[in-house]
Amino acid sequence: MTVLVLGASGQIGQFLLPRLDAAGLDWIAVSRQERADPRWHLGSLPTDMPELPPLRAVVSLGPITEFAAWLSANRLPGTPHILATSSMSAESKRESLIVEEREVSRRLRDGETAIATICASRGMPWTLFRPTLIYGAGVDKSLTPIVQASLRRRVFPIPSGRGQRQPVHADDIAAAVVAAIASPFARGQTFPIGGGERLLAAEMFRRARRSAGGSTLPVPIPRLVLDLAALMSPAMRGPVNRLDSDLIADNAELERVLNIHPRGFQPSPETWRRRA
Numbered sequence: 001m002t003v004l005v006l007g008a009s010g011q012i013g014q015f016l017l018p019r020l021d022a023a024g025l026d027w028i029a030v031s032r033q034e035r036a037d038p039r040w041h042l043g044s045l046p047t048d049m050p051e052l053p054p055l056r057a058v059v060s061l062g063p064i065t066e067f068a069a070w071l072s073a074n075r076l077p078g079t080p081h082i083l084a085t086s087s088m089s090a091e092s093k094r095e096s097l098i099v100e101e102r103e104v105s106r107r108l109r110d111g112e113t114a115i116a117t118i119c120a121s122r123g124m125p126w127t128l129f130r131p132t133l134i135y136g137a138g139v140d141k142s143l144t145p146i147v148q149a150s151l152r153r154r155v156f157p158i159p160s161g162r163g164q165r166q167p168v169h170a171d172d173i174a175a176a177v178v179a180a181i182a183s184p185f186a187r188g189q190t191f192p193i194g195g196g197e198r199l200l201a202a203e204m205f206r207r208a209r210r211s212a213g214g215s216t217l218p219v220p221i222p223r224l225v226l227d228l229a230a231l232m233s234p235a236m237r238g239p240v241n242r243l244d245s246d247l248i249a250d251n252a253e254l255e256r257v258l259n260i261h262p263r264g265f266q267p268s269p270e271t272w273r274r275r276a
Contacts, residue, residue, distance in 0.1 A: 001054050003027040003181065004080075006045065007061030011137035012085065014275050015174035016059065023178050025056075046070045055080040057181050064111035071118050081187070082119050082126040083177055086112050088192060090130060092247050098238045112190065125187035127180045129173060132194040132249050135267065136170040138274040143167070146205075147212050147272040156209040156216040160223050161201035161243030166194030168249075172262035179258040186257060194249030197264035201243050204265065213269025 003020060007013055008029035020027045030043040030050065041050040045066050054077045060067040064086045071082065090108035093101040112128055119126040135143050150156040176193055180186035199207075209218055223243075230240040254260050 001026070001056035001078075001080075003057045003059060004052060004055050005029045005059045005061070006067065008040075010061050011134060011139050011170040012061045012173050012177075014137050015171040016061070016177055019171075019174050019178045023182070025178075025181070028053075046073065049074075052077065054078050057081040057083060059177055059181075060084040064115070065107050068111045068114035068118070071115060075122075076124075079122065079124045081181060082115060082124050083129075083180055084111075084115055084126075085129045085131060085173065086190075088130045088132045088194070088247065088249055092242070092245070093238075096238060097241060098234075101238050116188075127186045127188075128190040129176060129180075130190060130192045130249065131168050131173055132192075132247060133165060133167045134170050134173065135167050136271060138270075138272050143204075143208050144272050147208055150209065150216050151212055151214045154214075154216050156205075156212070156218050157221050158202055158205045158209070158218050159221045159226055159240075159243055163201050163242060163244045164198045164246040164248050165201050165204045166198050166248040167204060167265050168193055168195040168262055172260065176254060176258055176260045179260055183258060189253070189257065191254045191258070192249035192251065193254050193260075193262065194251060195265050196251075196262040198248055199265060207265060208267060208272075211267040211269060211271060213272070 003025050005013060005016060005027055008017060009031055017027060017029065027039060029040050031040050032044050034042065043049045046069060058076065058080050064084055067084055086108050090105055090112065093105040096102050115126055115128065133142055134140055138144055173193060176191065209216055226240045226243065230237045251262065
């Protein structure tokens with residue numbers, strides 16, 4: 001049977017579809033734009049969806065709350081395995097000083113709970129993933145914009161920070177999804193997933209600079225400057241506050257159950273370029 005992939009045009013999907021092919025799994029994906037590949041169907045959540053065949057699995061790589069709402073409102077043929085990506089922000093922002101960030105955490109956890117509840121009521125197996133900071137396809141909203149802006153300006157800011165980071169490559173998340181589809185032991189599980197290496201936030205930025213593929217001047221940003229920026233700009237308060245917090249994941253169950261061992265953070269210039 002077929003695997004339905006929602007959010008396939010995003011950074012994880014760009015790696016997931018080739019992995020599904022390599023695993024011999026038939027798939028269909030949904031997009032708002034016409035694609036030459038007949039496996040891509042026109043449509044979008046929540047209402048503009050194509051007619052679906054019997055499904056082995058549904059993989060959602062987009063916003064979990066929107067997917068949960070769609071799943072609640074629609075009956076799928078059979079009892080497919082439901083797999084969805086959430087975020088470690090569900091936990092890391094739970095006690096944030098920023099109201100909006102606490103709301104993000106709440107929505108993520110509500111989406112996770114809704115999916116588990118819906119699947120339980122319909123006899124459908126489910127698996128959730130909580131990734132840390134995702135990179136690897138040149139389309140993330142965290143590190144890639146910093147790298148690309150720094151290449152244009154020839155100046156690379158290095159914020160000071162004592163917190164640990166564990167960036168995870170989008171392809172490692174894709175590998176975990178394929179492994180979970182095949183494993184009965186992944187059902188009913190929520191897997192945190194971070195990269196294979198923990199490093200200080202400042203070191204993460206330094207490695208991103210070294211891998212940028214162009215000459216930039218590293219400019220350390222003292223904590224006092226960051227604190228002043230946070231006072232002046234509410235949008236900066238959350239990111240600045242988290243620089244001294246650990247944003248990491250425990251990969252123990254991921255490795256034990258799925259035999260997935262994410263790579264360390266060793267980016268190259270291609271990491272920051274949009275994939276074709």
